[in-house]
Amino acid sequence: MLTLRNLGKTYGNGVRALDGFSLDLAPGEIVAVIGGSGCGKSTLLRLISGLETPTRGIVEFDGEPVNQPNPLINLIFQEPRLLPWLTVANNVGFGLAELDGDDRRQRIGAALKKVGLGELGDRWPKELSGGQAQRVAIARALVTRPEVLLLDEPFSALDAFTRADLQDHLLDIWSETRPTLILVTHDIDEAIVLADRIIVMRPWPGRILDEIKIDLPKKRDRASVSFEAAKRQLLTSLNASLQPAAVCTSTIAAFC
Amino acid sequence: MVDLAETGTKPATNTSRSGAASAFYGMSRQATVAIAVPAFGLLFWEIAVGAGWFSGRLMQPPSRVSATLWGLLRSGELLDHIGITTVRVFLGFVLGTTTATLTGALTGYFGLVRRLIDPSLQALRSIPSIAWVPLFILWFGIFEASKVALIAVGVFFPVYLGVSGAILSIDRKIVEVGRIFRLSGFALVRRVMMPAIFPAYVLALRSGLGLGWMFVVAAEFMGASEGLGYLLVDGQQLGKPDQIMAAIITFAVIGKLTDSLLIAATAPFLTWQDCYRREG
Numbered sequence: 001m002l003t004l005r006n007l008g009k010t011y012g013n014g015v016r017a018l019d020g021f022s023l024d025l026a027p028g029e030i031v032a033v034i035g036g037s038g039c040g041k042s043t044l045l046r047l048i049s050g051l052e053t054p055t056r057g058i059v060e061f062d063g064e065p066v067n068q069p070n071p072l073i074n075l076i077f078q079e080p081r082l083l084p085w086l087t088v089a090n091n092v093g094f095g096l097a098e099l100d101g102d103d104r105r106q107r108i109g110a111a112l113k114k115v116g117l118g119e120l121g122d123r124w125p126k127e128l129s130g131g132q133a134q135r136v137a138i139a140r141a142l143v144t145r146p147e148v149l150l151l152d153e154p155f156s157a158l159d160a161f162t163r164a165d166l167q168d169h170l171l172d173i174w175s176e177t178r179p180t181l182i183l184v185t186h187d188i189d190e191a192i193v194l195a196d197r198i199i200v201m202r203p204w205p206g207r208i209l210d211e212i213k214i215d216l217p218k219k220r221d222r223a224s225v226s227f228e229a230a231k232r233q234l235l236t237s238l239n240a241s242l243q244p245a246a247v248c249t250s251t252i253a254a255f256c
Numbered sequence: 257m258v259d260l261a262e263t264g265t266k267p268a269t270n271t272s273r274s275g276a277a278s279a280f281y282g283m284s285r286q287a288t289v290a291i292a293v294p295a296f297g298l299l300f301w302e303i304a305v306g307a308g309w310f311s312g313r314l315m316q317p318p319s320r321v322s323a324t325l326w327g328l329l330r331s332g333e334l335l336d337h338i339g340i341t342t343v344r345v346f347l348g349f350v351l352g353t354t355t356a357t358l359t360g361a362l363t364g365y366f367g368l369v370r371r372l373i374d375p376s377l378q379a380l381r382s383i384p385s386i387a388w389v390p391l392f393i394l395w396f397g398i399f400e401a402s403k404v405a406l407i408a409v410g411v412f413f414p415v416y417l418g419v420s421g422a423i424l425s426i427d428r429k430i431v432e433v434g435r436i437f438r439l440s441g442f443a444l445v446r447r448v449m450m451p452a453i454f455p456a457y458v459l460a461l462r463s464g465l466g467l468g469w470m471f472v473v474a475a476e477f478m479g480a481s482e483g484l485g486y487l488l489v490d491g492q493q494l495g496k497p498d499q500i501m502a503a504i505i506t507f508a509v510i511g512k513l514t515d516s517l518l519i520a521a522t523a524p525f526l527t528w529q530d531c532y533r534r535e536g
């Protein structure tokens with residue numbers, strides 16, 4: 001159970017990246033966070049992961065406050081961020097430092113197979129394509145069996161085919177251990193395909209504008225009528241999020 | 257230095273041609289290309305002296321210089337000189353790199369240490385190193401200690417700059433990966449920061465070694481009865497330009513050789529590098 005209570009983050013330069021963000025996430029829930037660039041999505045994930053400390057409010061995981069990285073919470077960045085001096089297998093095993101020998105090899109192998117890269121363990125990161133590298137990053141996060149997995153636009157740099165493929169993979173992986181997923185995305189289809197709930201954010205300061213429940217069974221058909229309906233609802237909400245806020249005074253509105 | 261358990265060599269993925277044979281072929285071809293320019297230069301020099309374009313007395317032709325080299329080699333003298341000079345460079349290099357690596361790591365990692373001592377070190381760096389010679393002779397005497405100290409000073413600064421600069425430019429994004437997996441303190445240093453700066457460190461060691469070979473000459477000028485620098489001084493005092501050139505050539509060969517050794521020793525740990533390198 002992950003609880004975000006009244007989260008706020010103001011950076012050193014005075015940017016209010018996030019303000020008054022509250023959300024409860026049930027175990028195994030998939031929540032997509034969608035919104036324009038700069039509305040605090042990455043900041044939100046950095047706060048939950050403990051990489052950054054909130055200026056206001058609190059992140060609670062199973063009743064404990066999170067203010068530094070937690071073994072049960074993992075973050076997958078927008079870029080793969082593989083360590084170039086480790087082979088693919090050792091990158092995947094990066095979080096298994098206390099494990100060695102067969103156990104470690106077997107866990108790494110299983111994680112690589114899950115993302116469809118069973119054969120590539122001996123390669124260097126420089127020998128991978130963008131999609132393969134991002135799969136390795138996913139495997140690296142999975143191998144420690146987190147209960148909360150945060151994904152920051154993980155597929156945004158990939159082509160449409162690879163992206164759809166990885167979305168399917170992500171669902172397969174999720175269905176095995178059912179971690180809580182928070183998926184930041186700017187891809188409307190991706191949000192609807194994957195999420196139980198979609199949070200629409202608006203910027204300056206970053207906060208929740210709308211929340212849309214998607215009550216469709218998983219493995220959703222992108223061409224179905226209900227999918228289209230959800231998409232229309234989300235688009236309307238997103239349009240609203242991109243309008244200048246009513247509270248903006250004329251001077252600030254220039255920056256909105 | 258780097259965490260070898262993880263970084264270590266891996267079973268080769270045969271992306272390049274195949275086997276040791278072609279590697280050797282590639283290397284020998286590279287050597288042929290590299291040798292072409294000096295070979296041409298030597299040939300021109302020989303012909304120029306033979307044709308009387310410049311005086312052979314002060315510009316001894318390669319044939320004469322190599323005869324001198326051969327003589328020095330046969331008498332065993334050359335190896336003695338090389339040996340003593342190499343030992344001096346080695347000791348100065350080890351002393352210089354050890355202190356430089358430690359101070360560089362401290363100033364790169366701890367902001368407080370950096371603010372405390374980096375400005376002073378930068379000021380010391382701008383002192384022409386030869387200026388230390390009289391002082392070192394007073395402090396450490398005329399024999400080995402002062403020579404090694406001078407070489408160590410020469411080696412210290414490029415390595416120090418390299419290490420502290422490399423630590424300061426480690427990519428935040430990669431450090432965050434370490435933090436997500438709850439690494440901190442020494443574990444973060446060992447598993448993320450050290451491998452991240454390793455390529456820059458090798459480069460710093462190479463500049464340090466190069467300066468070591470330069471400073472050994474200065475050190476041997478300040479009174480030595482053995483060593484390649486002594487061959488230079490002796491050649492000047494006794495008017496033997498061929499001996500001076502023989503010593504210069506030996507410096508070039510040994511300097512290049514030790515640099516190549518350093519590269520070869522570190523190359524297995526750097527195969528992961530993804531570098532832009534134009535061929536041709």
Ligand SMILES: Nc1ncnc2c1ncn2[C@@H]1O[C@H](COP(=O)(O)OP(=O)(O)O)[C@@H](O)[C@H]1O
Pocket residue numbers: 011012013015016017036037038039040041042043044
């Ligand atoms: N380290 C930082 N220092 C200062 N401002 C930042 C920093 N990181 C992000 N910001 C600012 O905070 C706002 C939200 O950023 P971010 O969370 O990255 O947005 P998103 O991921 O939704 O695009 C932006 O206006 C951005 O410029």
Ligand SMILES: [Mg+2]
Pocket residue numbers: 041042043152
């Ligand atoms: Mg972002």
